[in-house]
Amino acid sequence: MDAVPQTPRITVTAIPGDGIGPEVMRATQRILAAAGARIDWEEAEAGAAAFRKGIATGCPQETLDSIERTGVALKGPLETALGYGEKSANVTLRKFFELYGNIRPVRELPGIRTPFSGRGIDLVIVRENVEDLYAGIEYLQTPSVAQCLKLMSEPGCERILRLAYALARAEGRTRLACSTKANIMKTTEGLMKRVFERIAPEYPDIAPSHLIIDNCAHQLVIAPEQFELIVTSNMNGDIISDLAAGLVGGLGIAPSSNVGDRVAMFEAVHGSAPQIAGKGLANPTALLLSAVMLLRHVGDFAAAERVEQAVFVTLQEGRNLTGDIAPKGEGAGTDAFTDQVIANLGRGSDVPSRAYHAIDMSKWTDRTWHRRADSRELVGLDVFIESEREPAALAAGLEAAAAGTAFALKMLSNRGTQVWPPTGGHSFRVDHFQCRFVLRGNRAGNYGPEIAELMRRVSAEHQWMHVEKLQRFDGADAFAKAQGES
Structure with a gap:
């Protein structure tokens, strides 16, 4: 009988993370080793410890170098330590490696009872x-x-x-x-x-x-x-992916991956749970199922299915579950759960694994992406001004400033609603006005000197924050209108 070909050994950057991170990482690594996954681990640091060292991003250069070298990372939960740093280490990693795709599977798991159980x-x-x-x-x-x-x-x-x-x-x-x-x-x-x-x-x-x-x-x-x-x-996905995880049992069992053209990072999406850190109570399921996604990413579908089915069997039979998913008062510790999953390797559950195949991802070039418009017109300018004046008084001053220039004042809006000329509605106002100027005549050309002259006159009397060009590309307006604007 022909031997089953083995997948090549790979090196994966392991970032244990904060709080319960090191505990769930150790549990996951034990199970993967027992399942025969051919992985060598290169441990790296990120999160609170890095912030405390004064690394503002929470990600030491050595960690970035490791991920660049291996191309694959498994990451535990990271916290942004209060009083240290300004950036989320998670966001730093996603942006540094251009991990543009966040993948969050949401599946009903055996033995995890929720109000949505049985819905498939x-x-x-x-x-x-x-x-x-x-x-x-x-x-x-x-x-x-x-x-x-x-x-x-x-x-x-x-x-x-x-x-x-x-x-x-x-x-x-x-x-x-x-x-x-x-x-x-x-x-x-x-x-x-x-x-x-x-x-x-x-x-x-x-x-x-x-x-x-x-x-x-x-x-x-x-x-x-x-x-x-x-x-x-991005924002929509952040919200609904957590919502969806709640349908099947919560973030404690929710895996995820972050993928880009060169690097993929797999992580549990739950927090660092400092209140139980070091007590041997943490549930490694989320990181373990993230590791299953990692195995499929590198092509080790057999090991991925062995681990996934062992998790399913363990959840289905309900023996040695951690306290967050066990019946009340029956919770086991991290090590007991890990041992149970290892004991169930090679068994199949009532829930089949999907037939996965490699993802055929498009590769995007490093060049600066640019799409040229066939035609481009300048329609006007939006000048954003800080003012405590009433709209009519502000408009009068801006009309005077624009007199004799290429631009005429069309309207003022406040938080997206037109307030001058008045529309008859009622609007609460703050000291932030969008002041829309439109060109009086021809719209072709750059109008750099004319813009500079208008801004010189506006600056003489008004505190402005920024300017937006109002453009038309290929005959279509490339800007929004305020509520009430004609």
Whole structure:
């Protein structure tokens, strides 16, 4: 009888993390070794210990070098220590390695009873992982008005959508739902919807659908079994992936992966649980199932199924479960649970593993992505001004400043609602006005000197924060109108 070919040995960066992280990492490594996974571990540090050393990102260079070298990381929970550092170490890792795709499987597990048990929940949420509000570009515009830039790009949307389609094919899924807030944020969230509609015909074997994100959250609670795969933007995905995990038992059993073109990082999504750290009570299931995703990523499907089925058998039989998932008063410790999973290696549960295949991911080039418009026109300027004046008085001053320039004042808005000329409504105002100037005549050309002259005049009397060009690309307005603006 021919021997089953072994997968090559690989080296994986192990980041134990904080709190219960080292305990669940040790448990996971023990189980993978017993299952015959051919992994060598390279341990690295990130999180609170790094912050305490004065490393503002929470990620030492040695850790980044290790992940760059191995291309694969398994990470325990990290905390952002209070009083140390300014950035989340998790976000640092995602951005440094451009881990643009966050994959969160949500599956009903045997023995885990929830109000949704028996519904057949088996879906995946694919979340764009580096753009959107999580780009972290924030400003105080006035002492009392804050701004966060929501940046979504066409290639950023396209690559997460193509990853979702590739994952659907790899897992034999036939339906893909794209969920956005395109009904309100028509330019940013609408971009993802438009790209989805453009590329969907390239995947005729996958049935596409679109739904608004708040309806998606509603439908996840009403009928979660209707979904196979949901793809969405960063903020939306952060919220609904935790919601979905709650349907099947919570974050303590929720695995995830973060993938990019060169690196993949697998992590438990739960917190560091410092209240039980070092007591031998932690549940390693989330990190262990994340390691199963890692094994499939590197092509060791046999070891992945052995570990996954051993976990399923352990949960199904309910022996030596940790306290968070055991019947009240019957909880075992981390070591006992780990020993039980190891004892169940080679057994099969009543819940079959899916027939997984390698994900055929598109590779994106390193060049700066640019799409040239066939035509470009300048329509006007939005100048954002800090002022405590009444709208009519502010408008009078700005009209005087614009007199004799290429621009005329069209309207003022406050928090997105037009307040001048008055529309007859009632609006609470803060000291942050969007002041829209439009060109009086021809719109072709750069208008650099004319813009500079307008801003010189505005600056003489008003405190402004930033300026946005109002442009038209290929004949279509590339800016939103305020509520009430004609």
